[in-house]
Structure formats: structure tokens, C-alpha cells
Amino acid sequence: MNEQNSYETLGLTESSSFEDIQEARDRLIEQCADDRKRIEAIEAAYDAILMERLRLRQEGKIKVPDRIRFAESAAEPLPSKPATPPPTRPEWLTQLMDTPERNEVLWPGFTFSVLCLLGLYTPSLALALGVGATIYFLNRKEHKFWRSVLLTVAGLVVGFAVGLSLAQGLTASGLQWAWATSDVVTAVVTFVVLWLFSSFLR
Incomplete structure (x- = not known):
């Protein structure tokens, strides 16, 4: 045609x-x-x-109005929305936080679970071993021994404070089991805090 x-x-x-x-x-x-x-x-x-x-x-023999677009013409880019900046954290917190791999969470978790069981029988020995384990796990990340010691002490303080509060709360409410003495509850909570510190801080 x-x-x-x-x-x-x-x-x-x-x-x-x-x-x-x-x-x-x-x-x-x-x-x-x-x-x-x-x-x-x-x-x-x-x-x-x-x-x-x-x-x-x-061939340039006819003029096409600007409003008509052909496939070979590059489309005008759409105006992009201004990106919302991610929430900013203080520099010291960014340097302190860690994004661990799976094994860096599982091994400390396993270690502190064993120490929790030991803490049911001898809380003092279990806590001493927990302090050593926390220093080890923190120190192997950045190889800063004194920083690891400082973070471990901070974990102990937080763990004892939360643990004692929880133990007193259980005693006051009457929800205390035979094994859940004040020492045991404090030790278990402290192990949880030490595990969090050793896994998610550096």
C-alpha cells in the first residue's frame, strides 16, 4: 500500500x-x-x-511538535522527592553499636545460656566466668582490652540494677519459686545483659 x-x-x-x-x-x-x-x-x-x-x-523533513514524544527521545526525568535523611545517631553511639553476624550472636548466646544454668547452683562462680567471657567476646572485635573491661563493668552494673529490681518485685508480689532466689534472679538477668553487651556493642 x-x-x-x-x-x-x-x-x-x-x-x-x-x-x-x-x-x-x-x-x-x-x-x-x-x-x-x-x-x-x-x-x-x-x-x-x-x-x-x-x-x-x-530525515528532518517535517517538524514535530515538542509535546509529541517518540521512543528514541529520552523521556524527561520526573522530579525526585527530596530524600528524607535517616535518623541520625550521636557519633559516640554509632561507634559503640555493632551489627554482628549470626555466629557473633550465637556463640555468646550459647556460652551465657550454659552460665545461666550454672548460675542456678553457684551464682558467684557463674558471674565470675560471665565477666571473663564478656571481656573475651568484646575484646576479640576491636582488640581494645580496657574498653572491653569498661563495657563489661557497665554491663554488670546495669545487670545487677535490673536484676535486683526484678528480684525485689517478684518477692513483693509473692511470685517467687524455690529456685528463684534473689541471687539467682540477679545472676540470670545480669547474664542476659552481658550477652546483649557482648553481642551488640564493640
Whole structure:
């Protein structure tokens, strides 16, 4: 089908606008919805006109309005939303926090679980071993011994404070079991705190 026949099929002239071509195609397809052959001829004419106009545009023989975009034109980027900055933490906290791998959480967890069981029978010995384990786990991350000792002491203080409060609360409420003496509760809570310190601090 030559170019002139394509325009005639759609009832248009070469001066017809892009919108005219689209409207003519849609209108004719609607009119002959049951005639498959006629629809194929309309589609072929429409495609031929578009291809011809694209070729002329690429050769610079016709000017296309700026609002019409072709596939070879790069789309204008959409304005991006300003990224919301992540919540900022103080520098000292960032340097203190650690993002451990799985093994760096599991091994201390296993160690302190064993120490918790030992703490049911001999809380003092278990706490002494827990202090040593905490210093070891912290020191192997950054190789800063005195910093590890300081963090361990902080963990002990926090653990004792929370543990004693919890033990007193259990005693006051009457929810005390035979094994849950004040020493045992304090030791178990302290082990949990030491595990958190050794796993998530550095």
C-alpha cells in the first residue's frame, strides 16, 4: 500500500495532523467492527502513515511538535522527592553499636545460656566466668582490652540494677519459686545483659 492510498483509506490528506490520523483510525474501526478485512486495511494504512511520518521526521523533513514524544527521545526525568535523611545517631553511639553476624550472636548466646544454668547452683562462680567471657567476646572485635573491661563493668552494673529490681518485685508480689532466689534472679538477668553487651556493642 503506497502512501497516497494509506491517506485515502483513512479519508485524510498529507496535511492532516497526528490527532486527525488517530481520530480517523478510531472512528473507522468503530464503524466496521464486524468487517475483519476492512479493519486490517485500516490498521495497515494507519501503520504506514506513522512509519512514513517517523521516517520524514528522522530525515528532518517535517517538524514535530515538542509535546509529541517518540521512543528514541529520552523521556524527561520526573522530579525526585527530596530524600528524607535517616535518623541520625550521636557519633559516640554509632561507634559503640555493632551489627554482628549470626555466629557473633550465637556463640555468646550459647556460652551465657550454659552460665545461666550454672548460675542456678553457684551464682558467684557463674558471674565470675560471665565477666571473663564478656571481656573475651568484646575484646576479640576491636582488640581494645580496657574498653572491653569498661563495657563489661557497665554491663554488670546495669545487670545487677535490673536484676535486683526484678528480684525485689517478684518477692513483693509473692511470685517467687524455690529456685528463684534473689541471687539467682540477679545472676540470670545480669547474664542476659552481658550477652546483649557482648553481642551488640564493640
